Amino acid sequence: MSGTAITRRGALALCAVPLLGQARPRVAITMDDVRWQQIPEARRAEAEERLLSHLGKTRAFLFAVGSHVDNAHGAAILQRWSAAGHHIGNHTYSHQALFGKITPEAFERDILRNEEVLRGYAGFRKWFRFPALKEGATRELRDRFRGFLAGHGYANGAVTIDASDWYYNQRLLARLEADPGFEVSRYRQPYLDHILDRVRFYDGLSRDVLGRSVPHTLLIHYNLLNALFLGDLLQRFRAAGWDVIGADEAFADRVFQSRPDTAPAGESLLWALAKETGKFESRLRYPGEDDVYEKPLLDRLGL
Ligand SMILES: [Zn+2]
Numbered sequence: 493m494s495g496t497a498i499t500r501r502g503a504l505a506l507c508a509v510p511l512l513g514q515a516r517p518r519v520a521i522t523m524d525d526v527r528w529q530q531i532p533e534a535r536r537a538e539a540e541e542r543l544l545s546h547l548g549k550t551r552a553f554l555f556a557v558g559s560h561v562d563n564a565h566g567a568a569i570l571q572r573w574s575a576a577g578h579h580i581g582n583h584t585y586s587h588q589a590l591f592g593k594i595t596p597e598a599f600e601r602d603i604l605r606n607e608e609v610l611r612g613y614a615g616f617r618k619w620f621r622f623p624a625l626k627e628g629a630t631r632e633l634r635d636r637f638r639g640f641l642a643g644h645g646y647a648n649g650a651v652t653i654d655a656s657d658w659y660y661n662q663r664l665l666a667r668l669e670a671d672p673g674f675e676v677s678r679y680r681q682p683y684l685d686h687i688l689d690r691v692r693f694y695d696g697l698s699r700d701v702l703g704r705s706v707p708h709t710l711l712i713h714y715n716l717l718n719a720l721f722l723g724d725l726l727q728r729f730r731a732a733g734w735d736v737i738g739a740d741e742a743f744a745d746r747v748f749q750s751r752p753d754t755a756p757a758g759e760s761l762l763w764a765l766a767k768e769t770g771k772f773e774s775r776l777r778y779p780g781e782d783d784v785y786e787k788p789l790l791d792r793l794g795l
Contacts (some may be wrong), residue, residue: 517695518707518735520742521552521722522649524583524621526569526714527560532668539719540569544576546723551738552578554714555621555649558585558606574615579740581619581649582606589624590758596633600640607644619649619743625711625780627758634757650748650761651711653694655687659783661717663790676720682793683721684728686786687712697762701769706762707742 523543531539554573561570562585570580585606588594594602603620610616620641627648628634641648660683667674691710698706712718726736742748752764759767759780766772777785 515705516733516735517705518737518742519653519691519729520707520709520737520739521547521550521712521726522555522581522621522651522709522739523552523712523714523718524555524557525560525587526554526556526566528565528569528714529560530665531716531719532665535716535719539716542719543714543722544572546718546726547576547578549577550726550736551740553581553617553619553649553709553739553743554578554615555581555583555619556606556610557583557587557623558609559587562609570610570613570615574613578615579617579619580610580613580615581617581621582610582646583621584623585609587623590622590626590628590633590637591624591756596636599637603640603646604644617740618644618646620646621649621651622758625651625654625758625760626756629756631753631755631757634755638751647743647748649743650709652698652706652708652747652760652762653691653710654760654763654781655690655711656781656783656786657683657687657712657717658715659786660686660790661713661715662783663795664717667795678793678795679717680721680724682790682795683717684725687725688728690781694760694762697766697772697775701762701766701772702747706747707737707745709739709742 528536528540556570560566574580582603583606584602586602588599588602590599628637660679664676664679668676695705695708698704712722729736747761750761750765752761752768754764754767758764763776763780767776
């Protein structure tokens with residue numbers, strides 16, 4: 493199948509919303525972790541250049557993990573992203589998610605430790621993103637962290653469109669490690685298909701649960717995969733009639749004030765809002781996204 497045919501098919505599917513007479517759907521890019529060390533050294537400089545150039549003047553939100561950026565190279569990244577007009581949010585210092593052994597006290601210290609690393613950058617804003625989108629296993633813990641974040645002036649940098657780009661990237665890196673001559677473009681179409689499939693799913697939830705297409709925050713990661721293909725993804729959105737907007741503009745929507753009553757808390761904000769209604773069980777797997785859902789496909793493709 494030609495690339496053009498695939499593009500048209502994807503565009504038509506994503507066009508469903510504007511054709512129904514609603515406003516143009518909107519999406520913002522939020523990028524997590526800033527684990528620059530994982531990008532192979534020989535490709536790093538070009539990859540990091542490409543990440544910034546794909547975004548151009550579109551303001552993204554970079555949720556940084558302190559342990560990855562608490563060094564000279566990490567500082568240079570945060571300075572460049574700040575200078576380019578992007579915002580920087582807090583994603584904890586050590587990226588321990590709330591499903592492990594970490595105590596609530598240690599988790600809170602991890603947030604404040606990261607603030608010390610990030611607070612000096614011009615782009616820093618008090619938006620917090622939970623590692624792995626886990627916000628507390630019980631209502632008690634969930635409410636404790638909501639109170640803690642509010643008390644420290646933070647808003648929840650929630651995700652509306654979750655995905656497993658991190659897993660595609662992990663597989664790509666393993667292939668390159670085993671075969672440095674591997675043709676990386678083989679990942680392009682599967683990556684685009686995966687993200688656009690998740691876009692359709694979560695935008696569908698938005699319309700069915702809330703009666704409207706919210707301005708979305710897409711979660712992807714600062715990695716080689718996105719350095720290669722984020723430009724293609726943004727082009728695909730625009731071709732399908734979506735507006736790619738600033739992350740601060742998306743976060744200004746009232747949906748990000750929601751406090752869904754679910755436990756365990758977390759996942760995509762739309763997943764949680766759907767869960768809270770009790771009406772969408774057949775559409776809600778748990779966790780919302782994970783490598784186990786993607787492995788059979790990538791195995792089948794020989795990737
Ligand atoms: Zn993360």
